[in-house]
Amino acid sequence: MAYGLQDVITLRQMQQDYGAADQQKRIEQQKLDAMLGLCEIISCRRQALLHYFGDSLDEPCGNCDNCLTPPDTWEATVAAQKALSCVYRTEQRFGVTYLVDVLLGKRNERISRFGHDSLSTFGIGTELTASEWKALFRQLIASGFLSVDMEGHGGIKLTANAKPILRGEQSLTLRKPSKPARRSSKGASAAKGHGVLWEALRQHRKGLADAQGVPAYVIFNDATLAELVEQKPQTLQALGTISGIGARKLEDYGEGFLAVVLAHPDEPAASAPVGSSALESAALLRQGLTPEQVAEQRGLVANTVYRHLSDAIQGSELALEEVVNLDPATLAQIRAAFEQFPGQGLKVVFEALEGRIDYPVLHCVRASMAAKG
Ligand SMILES: [Zn+2]
Numbered sequence: 292m293a294y295g296l297q298d299v300i301t302l303r304q305m306q307q308d309y310g311a312a313d314q315q316k317r318i319e320q321q322k323l324d325a326m327l328g329l330c331e332i333i334s335c336r337r338q339a340l341l342h343y344f345g346d347s348l349d350e351p352c353g354n355c356d357n358c359l360t361p362p363d364t365w366e367a368t369v370a371a372q373k374a375l376s377c378v379y380r381t382e383q384r385f386g387v388t389y390l391v392d393v394l395l396g397k398r399n400e401r402i403s404r405f406g407h408d409s410l411s412t413f414g415i416g417t418e419l420t421a422s423e424w425k426a427l428f429r430q431l432i433a434s435g436f437l438s439v440d441m442e443g444h445g446g447i448k449l450t451a452n453a454k455p456i457l458r459g460e461q462s463l464t465l466r467k468p469s470k471p472a473r474r475s476s477k478g479a480s481a482a483k484g485h486g487v488l489w490e491a492l493r494q495h496r497k498g499l500a501d502a503q504g505v506p507a508y509v510i511f512n513d514a515t516l517a518e519l520v521e522q523k524p525q526t527l528q529a530l531g532t533i534s535g536i537g538a539r540k541l542e543d544y545g546e547g548f549l550a551v552v553l554a555h556p557d558e559p560a561a562s563a564p565v566g567s568s569a570l571e572s573a574a575l576l577r578q579g580l581t582p583e584q585v586a587e588q589r590g591l592v593a594n595t596v597y598r599h600l601s602d603a604i605q606g607s608e609l610a611l612e613e614v615v616n617l618d619p620a621t622l623a624q625i626r627a628a629f630e631q632f633p634g635q636g637l638k639v640v641f642e643a644l645e646g647r648i649d650y651p652v653l654h655c656v657r658a659s660m661a662a663k664g
Contacts, residue, residue: 295408299327299432300388300439300506307473327433333466334360363467365425366457371463373438374427375453377412378437381405384446389504391416401504430465445506488555491636492516495551499544510544511535523552535664553650554638565606569599573609576600582614582651597651601658604609611659615652625656 302323325343332339335351335358342348351358377390387391392399395408396414407413416424428447431437436453440446455461493507493516500507511519515535524530530549531541567572575585586596603609617625625648628640637653 292556297427297506297508299443301508301600302327324435328435331430331433331466333357333364358373364464365467366462367430367465368459368462369430370416370427371465372455372459373412373416373433374424374456375436375449377416378447378449379408379457380410380412381407383440383448386445386504386506387425387428387447388501390428390447393419394419394424395421427465436463474527486520488552489516489520491551491555491638492548493549494517501548511540511548519548519552524549525553525592550641551638553594554641556601556637556638556654565602565608569606570600570608572596572599573603576613578607594651597654601651601654604655604656605662607662611655614655616653617656621648622656626660629657629660 293487301635303615315641324401329336329339329343335348336355337352337358338348353359372517373394374390377394378385381390381393387479389401392402393410394416396408396417398408419427430435430446432439434452435450436456438448438450440448445519449457449492456463496507496510496516499510501507512535518535519530520561522533527541527545527549530536530545531538536545557573572589572591573587576582576589582586582596582600583593584595585591589596599612604611611622625640625644628643632639632643637650637657640647640653640657641650
């Protein structure tokens, strides 16, 4: 029963995009509403399910997850009133990210342009965090108090069910959201066998989507991210050959995603032998060629050669000084940065050093730190 706001919006959109006749759409809509509502209920699920099919069960079943482990709940009426009223005051045109920013009283260009920093709901929600508000919006959508207007670019609208809550005629008890960590750790990495790069690409996409107030798939869909993980394009040009990345998106997002890919080179297992191609690059370097010349001679891109060389460094086939020319102070700075952010990928270190050190050099230094001895 773990799902996110994006899942709800995607399901709603799939259902609306389906191209079925209106009658069929309404039926699908009702089924989806029932399913999402079932996710959120805090009482016996079996009772609710039987009720949905026109049957009944007098006592809670005692066997479903809610009966066996009653969910943690909280009194959400006031928070729901704030959320619903914020939707109303911003005229039911905005997505969740924007609404949460208004509730938290964030001042940004968009909010001041619409004058929403002078609303009564601006900044009234500081008692919850952004992710808690997002979870609440998800629950309000799933429980049918809010709907997502797909034709209106995903703006959140009030439904008729919202009125009694806003008027204080109905109280609302909701299940406490499960810890976000549970979802992210269970997320794509473990379930789909993707790794660190996959998560990093998703994070980058999320940042862009949040900044623009659009769903993540509007930036790139999962298939495109999966292809990025598989192909690991090393240049903008190569990035542009990935399906789902047209000229416009390449221009808007290309460099950012490329930086993420370049920041996550393959990380060979410590015991893996250095590949023969890497050894060949190392041998040419030993003959006095620069990495760029090695790349040219072998018809490879420079990044691939640097990857070879860092593999060779990690496998103690090359010394760091044979590959990069760094003065001791700079080298010490880079090492300190890696030690400050252990296991966090190159981008963090790249940024910590204010972009002064190129990624290939960082790869090599990291490889030398991982090398034995
Ligand atoms: Zn039950």
